[in-house]
Amino acid sequence: MTKLPDTAGLSPTTQPVDGDPEVIRLLKELVTIESVNPALDPTGAGEGPLAAYIHQWATERGLTARVEDDGSGRPNVIVESRPPAPGIPTLLLCGHLDTVSLASVTDPLLPRVEGDRLYGRGTYDMKAGLAASLVACQRAHEADLPVSVVVAGVADEEHASLGAQRLVENLQADAAIVCEPTEMTVGIAHKGFVWTDIEVHGLAAHGSRPELGVDAIVKTGPILVELERLTESLKSRVHPLLGPASVHASVISGGVEASTIPDRCLLTIERRTLPDESVADVEAELAALLQACRDADSQLNVTARTVLHRPPMQTSPDEHLVAVVGDAIRDALGVEAEVVGMSYWADSAFISALGIPTVLLGPSGEGAHAEVEWVSISETIACADVLYTAAEALAAA
Ligand SMILES: [Zn+2]
Known part of the structure; x- marks a missing residue:
């Protein structure tokens, strides 16, 4: 983990002169605007108010901005330093507007400073990265970068x-x-995931007449045992930046009452995938596992269905963008940039899947999805510098 000892390494343009630098002022504004994802908490405001604020912030500064809403009430906001045009490169800076719920966070919408830490829901995940992106875009506009x-x-x-x-x-x-x-650090890879519902079909019967029934919950047992074996064998399939692939049982349900043999057991599993593993690979792996269970028990009636999957992401460390961002980090922080894999999944997978060279970069902090969330103020300032410097380098290329 790269930590800034102080602000001595920052460029003169971002030294706080009179109060907060723009990126911190903006970040504090973004934190005060509730943008809880309503799919996670039905009382959440969603992205609308935050998108509207960013639109206003950008247009007041002469940037091109638009709110894109497909009618779902879940808008994106797009801000441009200058409109994309033939002959000039386009650098996309992407961040999500939504946060997880405010539940259990004290004063979640009240940005609070303590030393180098700015506390509040969404500071770390990821309004700091968003504020840094917007300020870098603003600077690119002001400098008329090509x-x-x-x-x-x-x-x-x-x-x-x-x-x-x-x-x-x-x-x-x-x-x-x-x-x-x-x-x-420069994130160049993360895992994907596949969620699968495994349904074991039994036969309901009175608990006193077990010979008439098939216990779907008991029949699920050997599948769980095989999943544990798979967990072990996946430990040998290791990606140099991401570690091993994995699988775990996430949710299990079945049965209706103590005196009835259950006719159904539903098991949801999650398989975290490495960049060289496809959904088809995962489906084939599970199909083989379930077939082995059927071969061992002719009474086993089981089906599996992929319910959601997201691709993994991997950018070559030799990609020009990786060097550009690494150089910009060295300029801003005075340390060599680490090139790493991230433990989490992110929207980067969708962008990278288009063949666009993609990396992840954001400031340090703690408490994503947790009760106490904060982001480093000095690194948020440095992040805006790094993004601007990267844009400058890509313009010159
Ligand atoms: Zn996030």
């Missing part, structure tokens, strides 16, 4: 990625930086 810096503030990353999926329907960019928290 690069189109496009900030996409997208909806619903914390649930179903509705916003990113709309964004990539019609996206062209030469490079993309997704500003999720990376502790100021």
Whole structure:
């Protein structure tokens, strides 16, 4: 983890002169605007008010901005330093507008400073990255850089990625930086995932007449045992940046009452995938596992269905963008940038899947989805510098 000892390494343009630098002032504003994902908490405001604020912030500064709502009430907001045009490169800076719920966070919408930490829901995940993107875009506009810096503030990353999926329907960019928290390292890979419902069908019967029934819950037992074996064998399938692939049982349900043999057991599992593993690979792996269980028990009646999957993401460490962002981090922080894999899944997978070189970069902090969330103020300032410097380097290329 890269940590800034102090602000001595920052460029003169971002030194606080009179109160907060713009990126921190903006971040505090973004935190005060509730943008809880309504799919996670029905009382959440969603992305609308935050998208409207960013639109206003951008247009007041002469930037091109638009709110894109497909009628779902879950808008994206797009801000451009200059309109994309032939002959100039486009750098996409992407961040999600939504946060997880405010539940159990004290004063979640009241940004509070303590030393280098700015506390509040969404500071770390990921309004700091969003504020840094917007300020970098603003600076690119003011400097009239020959690069189109496009900030996409997208909806619903914390649930179903509705916003990113709309964004990539019609996206062209030469490079993309997704500003999720990376502790100021360059994230070039993350895992994908596949969710599967495994349904074991039994036969209901009175508990006193077990010979007439088939216990769906008991029949699920050997499948769980095989999943544990699979867990062990996946430990040998290791990605150099991401570690091993994995599988776990997430949810199980079945049965109606103590005196009835259950006719159904539903098991949901999650398989975290490495960049060289496809959904088809995972489905084939599970099909073989279930077939082995059937071969061992002729009474076993089981079906499996993929309910959701998201691709993994991997960018070559030799990609020009990786060097550009690494150089910009060294300029801002005075340390060599680490190139790493991220433990979490992010919208970067959708952008990368289009063949656009994509990395993740964001400031340090703690408490994504937790009760106490904070982001480093100095690294948020540095992040805006890094994004601007990267845009400058891509413009010059
Ligand atoms: Zn996030």
